Amino acid sequence: MVDLGFKTLIHDKTRFTITVAGVAFAVTLVLAQVGLFFGLLDNSTISIRKSSADLWITSHNTANVDFPQQFSETYVERVRSVPGVARADNLILTYMSVSLPSGATENTVVYALKDFKTWNLPWSIKEGQVEDLRRGRFFMLDEGAANRFGSFKTGDFREVQETRLRIVGQTREAQSFTTNPISFMDYDLAQSMQSDYLNGRTSYVLVKLAPGADVESVRHEIQRRLPYNDVFTRDEWAKKSHDYWVVSTGLGMNSYLTVFLGCLVGVVVVAQTLYTSTMEHIKEFGTVKAIGGSNSDIYLILARQASIAAAAGFTIGLLFALGLVPLASKVHLKLIMPGPFIAMVAIGTLIMCLSASLLSFRKVANIDPSLVFRT
Amino acid sequence: MTILKGDSIFKSFQDGKIETQVLHGVSLDLARGEVVILEGPSGSGKTTLLQILGCIMSPTKGTIEINGRPVAASRSRELASIRKKNLGFVFQQFNLFPALTVLENVEYALNIKGIDGKEARRQAQGLVDAVELTNRANYLPRDLSGGQKQRVAIARAMAGKPPVILADEPTANLDTQVGAQILALFNDLAKRENRGLLIVTHDPKVRTIADRVIQIRDGFIHAA
Numbered sequence: 001m002v003d004l005g006f007k008t009l010i011h012d013k014t015r016f017t018i019t020v021a022g023v024a025f026a027v028t029l030v031l032a033q034v035g036l037f038f039g040l041l042d043n044s045t046i047s048i049r050k051s052s053a054d055l056w057i058t059s060h061n062t063a064n065v066d067f068p069q070q071f072s073e074t075y076v077e078r079v080r081s082v083p084g085v086a087r088a089d090n091l092i093l094t095y096m097s098v099s100l101p102s103g104a105t106e107n108t109v110v111y112a113l114k115d116f117k118t119w120n121l122p123w124s125i126k127e128g129q130v131e132d133l134r135r136g137r138f139f140m141l142d143e144g145a146a147n148r149f150g151s152f153k154t155g156d157f158r159e160v161q162e163t164r165l166r167i168v169g170q171t172r173e174a175q176s177f178t179t180n181p182i183s184f185m186d187y188d189l190a191q192s193m194q195s196d197y198l199n200g201r202t203s204y205v206l207v208k209l210a211p212g213a214d215v216e217s218v219r220h221e222i223q224r225r226l227p228y229n230d231v232f233t234r235d236e237w238a239k240k241s242h243d244y245w246v247v248s249t250g251l252g253m254n255s256y257l258t259v260f261l262g263c264l265v266g267v268v269v270v271a272q273t274l275y276t277s278t279m280e281h282i283k284e285f286g287t288v289k290a291i292g293g294s295n296s297d298i299y300l301i302l303a304r305q306a307s308i309a310a311a312a313g314f315t316i317g318l319l320f321a322l323g324l325v326p327l328a329s330k331v332h333l334k335l336i337m338p339g340p341f342i343a344m345v346a347i348g349t350l351i352m353c354l355s356a357s358l359l360s361f362r363k364v365a366n367i368d369p370s371l372v373f374r375t
Numbered sequence: 376m377t378i379l380k381g382d383s384i385f386k387s388f389q390d391g392k393i394e395t396q397v398l399h400g401v402s403l404d405l406a407r408g409e410v411v412i413l414e415g416p417s418g419s420g421k422t423t424l425l426q427i428l429g430c431i432m433s434p435t436k437g438t439i440e441i442n443g444r445p446v447a448a449s450r451s452r453e454l455a456s457i458r459k460k461n462l463g464f465v466f467q468q469f470n471l472f473p474a475l476t477v478l479e480n481v482e483y484a485l486n487i488k489g490i491d492g493k494e495a496r497r498q499a500q501g502l503v504d505a506v507e508l509t510n511r512a513n514y515l516p517r518d519l520s521g522g523q524k525q526r527v528a529i530a531r532a533m534a535g536k537p538p539v540i541l542a543d544e545p546t547a548n549l550d551t552q553v554g555a556q557i558l559a560l561f562n563d564l565a566k567r568e569n570r571g572l573l574i575v576t577h578d579p580k581v582r583t584i585a586d587r588v589i590q591i592r593d594g595f596i597h598a599a
Binding site: 001002004007008010011283284286287288289290291292293294295297369370372373 | 422425426429431432451452455456458459460462463464466467468470472473474475479482483484486487488491492495531543
């Protein structure tokens, strides 16, 4: 069958380019904005997901991993005595100020443990040995900190909380939703550097279960022994931290708004160009009707044009968005576009374009074929 | 044998509170292989009559028969179905699809009439050959002269072998020489393929191919 829809669409190349560019812009906007949001959300839980802890014990009603409240570090002893617990350690998560060579001051999120290797923290090391952290006034800093702290290298010194510390290694992918660079240091060093604030308190207790231990029974027993704390599985804690940013801060709404605006731009551009195109070709649609074509034949032409605009616009938009991934990575931003999300955007683009063509559908449904006799 | 018959056709248009009567009980018939010319000045109602006979517009009153079957449908879908099966149109402005080549313009009309694939391509090629545009088959309408465009329009009207061809001022946009060629082509197709051909025109030269000339003035048939 002669593809009148396709041929008419590409016959006017300028209009076709504008239509496809509008769709591509909307697709890129949605993919990039939501992809960046996914990247930030990934940061918000990456330390939870990468750690090997089966259970996280937090103070009561802690909202998310980045905003802990401290509790007595001696509680860990109670946890260690619970049957089914193979290992339990204190984890401090605190904020410390870093004096930069420029004279400015920035904050770093400090993860402090006695034995990092046991808990798979940090999970990706670019330079240095994590065991070195116990050997002095040392810390490891994530490579992404270069954006905020300026360039640095292993072996450099930085003044952290007015204490001169040496950078003994660099990590990768250790980023926080708050965008504060993450650093790692020994537990006792952190306690000594913030003795007034921490004062023998910890932020979390990480728990590793013994092989074969029942998660629910262990959790129940810990909860019984620590009635003023909360106990989460790794997945629950990651979800709680994730949901805090999405639901409680309005950032989720902001993301949905971006998607909505992106779709709106796409719908308006496609609707406007398809409608204008339909009006310009109204006599041709009249001819289709005059020679025996039905409304369905014309609907098919418009649907085909909308689908082609959707497919071309989505492909170009996706390529643009994928091209942004390495660029974002260069500035230590994550642009995450999972397959199901891309598929959803593809379907959404098609629906968006078909919806946009409904405006034209309404117009052609009422075309009077007698218009072809008018000069 | 009568292939198209209009009997006592009335048509009026309402414009606000004003009703304008355009056709006053007009009757007309067309036989297979016959060329009938419908002549009249502007505003005489000839194009309105053509549209009613072509099932594009419904009459206010009166009956139409195509191939011996009454056209009672007033729904646009049923009228479209009748047009698809029985009628071919040639328009004054050609009304070709600018994005389609000569061959595709004809093939698309076949597609609309339910003929697809290789058969549609074969028939379209035959029709393009018949109107002597074989070497222009892959040209777009913008690259054709007025006469060539009208030949494409004729080939398209013939697509699907409709028994009736209706033409609205087919020579109006053509010079004398090309107009004569188009009329010869029309006449040849009507006689050779035994189609009924109704031509609406105010061009007296069209009379040269007419079997019958019908005059219409102010919505009345004056001479038949």
